[in-house]
Amino acid sequence: MFKLAHNGNVLLDVHENSPPSAAFIIEALEKSPFCECRVDHDAINNFFKSDSNERMLVVASKHDASLVVTLSDDKMLATGELTVAEGGKVMTLDEAKKELIKAGVARGYKQAFLEQLLQQQFELPAGEIAKGVLAKGRLPIDGQPSKFVPQVETLKDRLKKPKLREDGTADMRDFGKLASVEPGVLLIKQIPATPGKEGFTVTGDVLPAKPGENSTLVAGEGTEISKNNPLELISVIAGVPVDIANGMRVDDIFTIADVNVKSGHVDFEGSVIVTHNVEPGMRIHAKGDITVMGTVESGYLSAVGDITIKQGVIGHQQEDKKLSCNIISQGDIHLSHGQYCYLEANNILIERQASHCVMKATKLLQVGQEDNPQGKLFGGEVLDAQMLIAGEIGNESGAKMVINLAASGADVTAQTDQCLKELAQTDSQLDTLQEAIEKADQVKDAEKKKLLLAKIGATQMHYCEQAEMLEKKLSSLEHHLHDLLEDAQLVVNKKLHSGVEIHIFEKVLLTNRQYPPCKVKLEENKVEVEFKTT
Template identity: 70%
Template sequence: MFKLAHNGNVLLDVSKHPPPSATFVIEAIEMSKFCDCKIDYDAINAFFKDKSTEPVLVVATKHNAKLEVVISDDKMMATGELTVAQGGDLLSLDDAKKQLVKAGIVRGYKQAYLEQLLQKQFTAKAGEVVQGILAQGRLPSDGLATKLVTKVRTLKDHLKTPKLKEDGSVDMRDFGKMASVEPGAVLIRQQPATPGKEGFTVLGDILPAKPGDNKQLVAGEGTEISKLNPLELVSTISGVPIEITNGMRVDDIFTIPDVNVKSGHIDFEGSVIVTRNIDPGMKVTAKGDITIFGTVESGELTAGGNITVKQGVIGHQKSDDKSLSCKLICEGDIHVSHSQYCYIEAANIFIERQTSHCIMKARHALKVGQPDLPKGKIFGGEILDATTLIAGEIGNESGAKMVINLARSGADITAETDECFKELAKTEQQLDSLQPALEKADLLKDPEKKNELISKIGATQLHLCQQAEHYERQLSSLENNLHELLTKANLVVNTVLHSGVEIHIFDKALKTTRNYPPCTIKLMNNKVEVEFKTS
């Protein structure tokens, strides 16, 4: 009844025995060996509707299976859309691979993906479109940063672990035996940064990985990079290990119970540990760290490293010049429990509970309260400078005056910028003045003198040009430094900001005339703005 033509069409001869209806023809095809072919319903229905006189009717078409490869926009995935054969041939594995090559797939291909898709030909209906992943790209894996693994117990670790008493309580003045090392002890072992693993797209494009940040191991005083293993930092002397940025130093330690009239002032090249207290009027100076397990009362501490006072620092206002009797100044960080009537200056200042009537200056951060969410109190006194100030309560209910200065060092940057502009203008003026001299030299008739003078002027021009470039680079650096400082400058209040607090950020000011709930205060749109916390 039906005949397959060379072009894949299924034909029905209607010249001798016209079929009674379209339904009859369709049902006949579905019961024939051409049942999987694509039936042309439109052609069949049109034949009966238009009462065509054509002797042959195309009722169906044979189609081989075909595969279309679709590549995602980001080129990270190739998906196959397989149209199942309709009376035609199944798609072979080799032919399917040719389609992948034609589509440009070169990486991330797995034959198992393709085989799984081709297997669906045996279960899906004729003409059905089935899909499956054919290839997947790989995102780059960034490298790991250098890791510095501490191999010894440091002074900082020691101060975190007070001695446990028999009754289960802790003695906040007894921290047990001091951590110490001998020459040759491994202090830090460096795990180098890794380069990462590059990624790729299915089309073979390379996606570079970001290498991990590389840190150089820093050998502080009393240490050296091991001659046997350049990834290890070892001690060269006996002493107490103290952490520094990306490294460690080992200090000689001077330990004394109390600093009083009997002991006299302390001035030591290494680090000093006072197991009890500093009496009024006494001074301790150390090239390294100063650690006080007790209190400091009207004393003066000066350190090249950090200062840690486990209890409080307490002073008073002198009657003669109104200065404060207690001073703590160091190059590193200061950690105290609480402070009153003290002058405190450091890179960072950390106060556990509260500070009152103190004058403080931090090059970076000043935090009052516990590290996770500082909620300590600040009232009275003045903050001379800091970049970030975080506390719970600032000021007091009486509205007593308090002054806070943030990003005050910006004035120094501005002054340096002005001076740099002056030097640049002076240099450019000198350059301009050389042009007439050069023109005058060019008029000389003596070739030897002419060349000599032009050479000297040229050397001066080169020097001045290099000088001008130096000032321009310096101006750019200063501009960036000021921008970064002002961006970071902010005051964070976690509980309440009282009235009567005068806040200066760089050259702008805000004075509170009421109480504020938790908020952040920073410089925005060239003025001091308050942002209230929503959670």
């Protein structure tokens, strides 16, 4: 009844067979060997609607399976749309691979993907479309920065592990034997930075990876880089290892029970450990760290390293409004609680509470435990900090308290103004020298002219270098101020009371009510309060 033409069309001799209806032809096709071919419904319906004299009617057509490969806009994914054959040939694996190559796929191809898609030719009805991933690109993996792995326990590590009593409670004054080393002990091993792993698109373009930052191992006092291995730091003296940025130092340790009138003031080149208390009026100065297991009352402590006070810091306000207790560190300050004391450090970390203290932190001022600061801060003044985090700030009475964030921005602005002034003076000098060059060009004596131009040229070079240096400094100052203001924020985890005057650089916000958990930042040159969502 049906015949297959060379071009793949299925023909019906309508004069010979005289089909009564379109439904009859379609039913006959379904029972014929051409049942999977694509039925031409339009041609069949038109035959019965019009008076056609053609003998042969195209009722269906044979179609081979086809594959269309599409690449994503970022060339990280190649997907395929496979149209199942309609009476024609199924697509072979080799034919499908050629379509991938034609589409530009060069990397990230997996044969299993393609085989899985082609398998659906035998599971789906004729003419159905199957879709699947054929190739995947790979994003670059950035390299890891170099790591410094301590091989010994430092003083700070030891202070985190108080000795347990027989009843299981912790003795906060007894931390056992100090961590100490002898000369020649391995302190740190450095793991070099990794280069990262490059990525690629499915078309074969390479996506370079960012190599990890390779920091230099730093040998502090009492240590040296191993002569046998530049990635190892060893001790050269006996003492206590102390962490520094990208390295360690080894300090001599001076240990004393109490600092009082009997002991006298302490001034030591290394680190100082006070196993009990620092009594009123006493001073400690150390080139290393200072650690006090007990309390400091109306004392003066200054250290090049960190200052850790396991208990409280207590002072009082003197007649001249100055505070009787001063703790100043070029590193960090760690303490349990403080009242009526002056604290100054890079980072100030207070475990429980700070009341009526004057504090100045270069970076972070935190009141509360590290993982979830819930401590109280009230009274006194924060002279400077880049970030302040506490549970509660101010008190119910609404007593005034002043907090200054990014106060160091004023110094940066002053330096910027001075830099601009110097740059204007330098530009003025260069203008004057240019005029001098033009006048020198008019000198008729060749030798005199040469000497004059050489002298002016040397001076001009000096001012050009000075101008370049000032422009670099100006750019650095502008970036520093931007980062300072961008990062400046106050974070309150419980309550921010009324009466708190918050300064961020040159802008001020005075709280006139109680706020729930919130963040205070500088947004569009205005101090804004952003409430935390739970």
